[in-house]
Amino acid sequence: MASFDVMPEVQLFQPAELDDALKLADELGSDGWLLGGGQDTYGWLKDRAKQPRAMIDLNGIEALQGIRKTDDGMEIGAATILRDIIRNEDINRDYSLLSQAASRVASPQIRNVGTLGGNLSQDTRCWYYRRGLDCYRAGGNICYADGPQSMNREHAVIGASRCVAVSPSDTATALLALDATMVAENTEGQRVLAAEDFFVGPNTHITQMTALKPGEILSAIRIPKKWASQRFYWEKVADRDVWDFALVSIAVSMAMDGNKIADSRFVCGGVACTPHRLTNVEQAVRGRTLSNESADAVAPLASEGCKPLNYNHFKLPLMENLVRRAMRG
Numbered sequence: 001m002a003s004f005d006v007m008p009e010v011q012l013f014q015p016a017e018l019d020d021a022l023k024l025a026d027e028l029g030s031d032g033w034l035l036g037g038g039q040d041t042y043g044w045l046k047d048r049a050k051q052p053r054a055m056i057d058l059n060g061i062e063a064l065q066g067i068r069k070t071d072d073g074m075e076i077g078a079a080t081i082l083r084d085i086i087r088n089e090d091i092n093r094d095y096s097l098l099s100q101a102a103s104r105v106a107s108p109q110i111r112n113v114g115t116l117g118g119n120l121s122q123d124t125r126c127w128y129y130r131r132g133l134d135c136y137r138a139g140g141n142i143c144y145a146d147g148p149q150s151m152n153r154e155h156a157v158i159g160a161s162r163c164v165a166v167s168p169s170d171t172a173t174a175l176l177a178l179d180a181t182m183v184a185e186n187t188e189g190q191r192v193l194a195a196e197d198f199f200v201g202p203n204t205h206i207t208q209m210t211a212l213k214p215g216e217i218l219s220a221i222r223i224p225k226k227w228a229s230q231r232f233y234w235e236k237v238a239d240r241d242v243w244d245f246a247l248v249s250i251a252v253s254m255a256m257d258g259n260k261i262a263d264s265r266f267v268c269g270g271v272a273c274t275p276h277r278l279t280n281v282e283q284a285v286r287g288r289t290l291s292n293e294s295a296d297a298v299a300p301l302a303s304e305g306c307k308p309l310n311y312n313h314f315k316l317p318l319m320e321n322l323v324r325r326a327m328r329g
Contacts, residue, residue, distance in 0.1 A: 007045055011054035018063045018185070021217060024056050026187045029214040032056055036079060036118030039110050044123075049132045064117075064219055067091065073225040078117030078218045082171075085116060095223055097232035097251055101174035104234075107242045117218045119171045120182075120198075121210055124273075125245055126155065126165035136162045136206050145309075152309040154247065157316065159272035161203035164309065166270055168245045170236065172199060173269040176277060177251040178227045183220040184212055190219070199274040209274075227253045227265075233326040236269075237318055246270035248315050250322040254285075261285045266326070268302070268319055278302055281323055290329035299324040 010033075015021040025032055033052035035041055036059065044050040058064055064079035067088050074095060076085065082102045085091055091099050105111055105119060123129075124137070126145055134140035145152045146164045155164040175195050182198040184191050193211060200211050212218060233252040238244035249269035255262045264285055266278040280301045288294040302323040303316040 007042070008051065010045065010052060012057060013054060014057040014060055016060050016062075018061050018217075018219065021056055021058060021061055022185060022187050022215075024054075025217055026215040028054055028056070032214075034058060034121075034217060036115035036121075037081065037110070037113040038118075039106070039114050040118065040122045043130075047130070047132065049130060058117075058217070059115075064217075070222070072222070073228060074223045076116055076221045076223070078120075078220055079115050080117075082111040082114050082116060082119065086111065094228040095178060097178060097234055097253060098171065098174045098223070100232070100234040101170045101236075101249075101251060104236045105170045116171060116221060119169050120175070120221070121212065121218060122168055123209055124165035125168045126163075127151075129165060136202065137165060139207060148310065150309070151311065153311040154245070154270070155309055155312055156273055157271050157303075157306040157308045157312055157319075158276060159201055159274065160307075161201060161206075161273075163202040163206060163273060166272060167199060167209060167274050169275070170246060170249065170269065172275045173249055173251040173267045174234065175221060175223070176275045177232075177253045177265045177267045178223050179253075179265060180224075181222045182218060183222065184216045185219045186213070186216045192222075195275075196277065201273040227255070230255050235322055235325060237322070248318040248322060250319075250326060252326045259289050260287055261290070262287075266302075266323065268322070271306075271315055271319060278323070280304055285327065288327075290327055292328060295324040295327035298327060 013024050031053035033055045035055045035057045058079050065077040068075045085102045086099050128144035129137050136143050145155050156166050180195045182193045231254040236246045236249040246269045251267045254264045264282050266281045268276045284298040299320040302319040
């Protein structure tokens with residue numbers, strides 16, 4: 001009988017070149033586990049909830065690290081640690097929405113080792129799923145969080161399909177609001193996905209949180225110049241200032257024409273299986289000024305279409321109030 005007080009036996013590969021990592025990922029397929037900072041990984045392995053055959057440590061690959069200016073904006077290697085994003089002068093000047101979001105991830109200790117790619121690719125925190133129960137997301141035929149006696153305070157209020165678990169990533173909402181694209185690579189080449197296509201809900205793929213295929217590695221995140229130095233708003237509501245995941249968060253990018261909003265992207269976290277874009281709010285704020293009057297007019301739109309569960313009705317007024325605060329400037 002296996003002992004559960006020690007880590008399970010698993011092979012570890014530490015390639016120094018991206019090509020070697022891609023070959024390993026291709027060879028191992030779904031039996032391989034891509035390792036970034038490891039803050040989410042080791043919990044899965046310790047609890048025996050995931051049992052990969054081998055881990056591919058990406059931290060020694062220089063091509064996956066660093067923050068680079070490009071002709072079109074900014075490119076960030078997926079293995080770049082969150083601390084470096086928070087401290088980077090160019091990001092703080094042009095894309096402070098991302099550095100604000102990164103600064104609210106977990107705790108300083110975790111931000112010192114956690115990577116951007118890891119934060120984007122982490123699995124959901126639903127405790128029923130994490131306990132290893134045979135739910136929809138684990139390949140079963142039931143959602144334990146969606147029932148009359150279920151504890152579902154942190155779960156989805158919109159966009160659920162069988163599974164009601166939410167996306168846990170703080171940086172995902174910011175990158176969606178910045179209209180970022182994700183670069184996924186395998187041995188055949190690379191493909192570039194819009195952030196909205198990178199994150200997938202259970203109606204698309206019940207057992208995945210992202211569109212990454214077996215054998216693919218998220219290599220970089222690109223942020224377009226369009227949103228550089230625009231007006232941003234970020235806020236996260238959680239039970240505690242450190243460690244906790246968002247109950248509800250909001251990331252907003254606004255391009256201004258004088259004192260009026262010419263274009264915008266409003267994204268909520270903690271409310272859906274993917275980062276949730278408030279397209280109805282975006283349409284309603286076009287041409288409006290930042291004011292209490294505008295805030296009160298558009299805020300109720302944030303919760304349109306929501307279907308709360310037994311214990312998360314509080315998320316609806318939170319969504320509305322975060323939009324209201326963003327619109328007050």
